[in-house]
Amino acid sequence: MEDRLADIADDLYGVPPADFIAHRTARGKELAGDKPFAARVKELRKPAPAAWVINLLVRARRAEVDDLLALGSELRAAQAALDRGEITRLAKERRALVTALAREGTQLALEAGQKVPPGVVDAVAATLDAGLADPEAADAIRSGRLLRPLQTIGFEPVDLAEAVAVPESGSRAAQKRAPERPRPRAIDDSDAELRRARTRADAAVARAEQDAAEAADEFGDLEARLRGARRALAAAEREAEALERQRDTAGRAHEKARAALDIARTRRRELGG
Known part of the structure; x- marks a missing residue:
């Protein structure tokens, strides 16, 4: 049933937001003989404008989206290695690709008859940045079924709760609420704790750089x-x-x-x- 629902969601989240309700209603009527399944289709939520633009990009510019998200692992590796030159190079490439994709998404939306205000463009760019920072956020973007824009905050995992329609079982996107942040632990003098503290400090320096x-x-x-x-x-x-x-x-x-x-x-x- 989940695969069947995902197929229907793939279709619904590719249509303009203004047409979403009508398409969802039509699909529900087609499934009148299977009321439990039809009810699940009717529960699929309309995507936010920025999420729809991301879904549109995934469908129309998948190669470019994949190229951008692939930079995420390279950036994380460069930060872990404290490679300043590589961090600078990748950061510049990231900014150029994010800006270009956000602009491309705006154009695709206009061609589909949807105007995209500046705030939505900013949310599209923030979502792409979140996909670079968090591998599971990247998977959520690649699904093409985003419900809302994403945002990365510091080094915390991106909140993916209720962010994807029909998420993969076991993923963070399948969780009903954002994971609770771990409570701070008292720092002792053990070597292990010192190493973890240095790692966090190095990561903070790399991100600041x-x-x-x-x-x-x-x-x-x-x-x-x-x-x-x-x-x-x-x-x-x-x-x-x-x-x-x-x-x-x-x-x-x-x-x-x-x-x-x-x-x-x-x-x-x-x-x-």
Whole structure:
């Protein structure tokens, strides 16, 4: 039954949100002979706009989505190894891919007749980032049956409770509520605890370096754009000054020509012309 329900969900979560209820109702009517199963179909929830855009991307741009999510394991490996150069490279690639996919999702939604406000675009990007941070969040994205956007918070596992329609049995997405955070343990002087503390500290440093690298890249991009804008403004001002000079020159030439014309007409009248 779960496989059959997943097949129906795969179909439903590919339609625009505005059409979801109508399609779900139609599928329920088709299953009128199997009331328990029809009831489960009717329980499938309408996806949030950002979740629908992600589902659309998975269907229309699966290769690009897979390429992006594959960076997650590389980023985690680079952070574990404290490889600053690799972290910087992968962070820049991640940002470019997330931005491109979010933009592509917006275009696909427009082609499907759905406008995507800026807040939804931000939620799409945040969901893709969550898939990079957490392998199970990546699996939730790949399902193409997201119900709501995802978000990564620090080093905590992404909350996947009620985030996927017909989730895989045993996955975090199949849990009814977010897992409780473990209570802090008293730190003792054992070597094992010290190693764990160092590992957490190293991970925090790696994440901070990644964020700093991304911020530095963004700052550099904005500075370059600002310099370009200033150069364009200076060029436009120079061109405006040149055009003003040309206008003044043309004005003087026009006045001289009019004066010459007046003189020529006066002479012609004097000659009886």
